[in-house]
Amino acid sequence: MQDPFVCTPVSHHHCISSALDKAETLCRSRNVRLTPIRHRVLELIWQQHRPVGAYDLLEQLQQQGRVAPPTVYRALDFLQQQGLIHRLESLNAFVGCAHPQHPHQGQFLICKSCRSLVEITDPEISTVINNRAEAVGFKPLNQTVEVSGFCAGCWQKEQTNG
Amino acid sequence: MQDPFVCTPVSHHHCISSALDKAETLCRSRNVRLTPIRHRVLELIWQQHRPVGAYDLLEQLQQQGRVAPPTVYRALDFLQQQGLIHRLESLNAFVGCAHPQHPHQGQFLICKSCRSLVEITDPEISTVINNRAEAVGFKPLNQTVEVSGFCAGCWQKEQTNG
DNA sequence: TGTGTAATGTTATAATATAACATCAAAATA
DNA sequence: TATTTTGATGTTATATTATAACATTACACA
Numbered sequence: 001m002q003d004p005f006v007c008t009p010v011s012h013h014h015c016i017s018s019a020l021d022k023a024e025t026l027c028r029s030r031n032v033r034l035t036p037i038r039h040r041v042l043e044l045i046w047q048q049h050r051p052v053g054a055y056d057l058l059e060q061l062q063q064q065g066r067v068a069p070p071t072v073y074r075a076l077d078f079l080q081q082q083g084l085i086h087r088l089e090s091l092n093a094f095v096g097c098a099h100p101q102h103p104h105q106g107q108f109l110i111c112k113s114c115r116s117l118v119e120i121t122d123p124e125i126s127t128v129i130n131n132r133a134e135a136v137g138f139k140p141l142n143q144t145v146e147v148s149g150f151c152a153g154c155w156q157k158e159q160t161n162g
Numbered sequence: 163m164q165d166p167f168v169c170t171p172v173s174h175h176h177c178i179s180s181a182l183d184k185a186e187t188l189c190r191s192r193n194v195r196l197t198p199i200r201h202r203v204l205e206l207i208w209q210q211h212r213p214v215g216a217y218d219l220l221e222q223l224q225q226q227g228r229v230a231p232p233t234v235y236r237a238l239d240f241l242q243q244q245g246l247i248h249r250l251e252s253l254n255a256f257v258g259c260a261h262p263q264h265p266h267q268g269q270f271l272i273c274k275s276c277r278s279l280v281e282i283t284d285p286e287i288s289t290v291i292n293n294r295a296e297a298v299g300f301k302p303l304n305q306t307v308e309v310s311g312f313c314a315g316c317w318q319k320e321q322t323n324g
Numbered sequence: 325t326g327t328g329t330a331a332t333g334t335t336a337t338a339a340t341a342t343a344a345c346a347t348c349a350a351a352a353t354a
Numbered sequence: 355t356a357t358t359t360t361g362a363t364g365t366t367a368t369a370t371t372a373t374a375a376c377a378t379t380a381c382a383c384a
Contacts, residue, residue: 089251137314146306152299
């Protein structure tokens, strides 16, 4: 089932802190360290609540002192390993994961117009892909599924405008 | 159904020339120009018959004279637009398309070990993805599906070795 | 032959990412 | 508590991927 969570400007502060709380709990339980830098990077990612590039993050971090690229990339690596963020290959960007509690194959719907993103976690998609891969003798380990198109709102506008 | 074409070292020269012939026919019928540079880039891509980076191609082109990055990227853009090659987002690399006659959503199986690649074109995969996207109000236009794992051969080796 | 368009050349630089090594902080252990 | 070990971060430099901007050339067609 899909988490019907919707983030509105009003609820956004909650969505950020909820994500950070989850992250803290998770890291504690796994006995890994959500250091200040990692925490900060995750926070920045959730503040945007859309795909963010590493150098965007870098720029924001640099407002509080000198930071170099490796620092950001290390934090991103860590957050990815812990399943707290996903990397979007088609955008070279990162986004917070809404349900990091258990590892999963996410699928990403990326709006061409407003650049918003929805993550769905549909077992049927991953199953079909795995089945087809196995049918040709391939052992699937990890899936990248990214769909470019229009979100509901932008699609309406597209249609009325043209 | 999947094209059961298999490229072996022995048949590889044929697979290259077949791809180039198809490309020529296609471009002629579409009234677009498969110029020498574009032809050469496509040839180099098929010679490798695995994902190749733009700068790999550049290096090979430079063996016959000075060439700069934009030249390669323009050729790649053209070939992509014509559906003659695909871009692999998770690798920043390009690979020849085995059936460029009609536009399609390809799915890519990428071997972590030997870096070989298989393209499958499974309508069920694209359909399921589109359905699920539409179910959440999203209008899907383009899919990126890339699966990382082991090809049949390498998976066997993996299992016997460890 | 001119004239417009598409393709390519050329230079510079943007954007993304990592290697390599130094330093520092925390946790684990004696 | 001092020691050691490990993991995290700092720092510098550079690799890799990609594009902007403008000049020049080749081709298609009037």
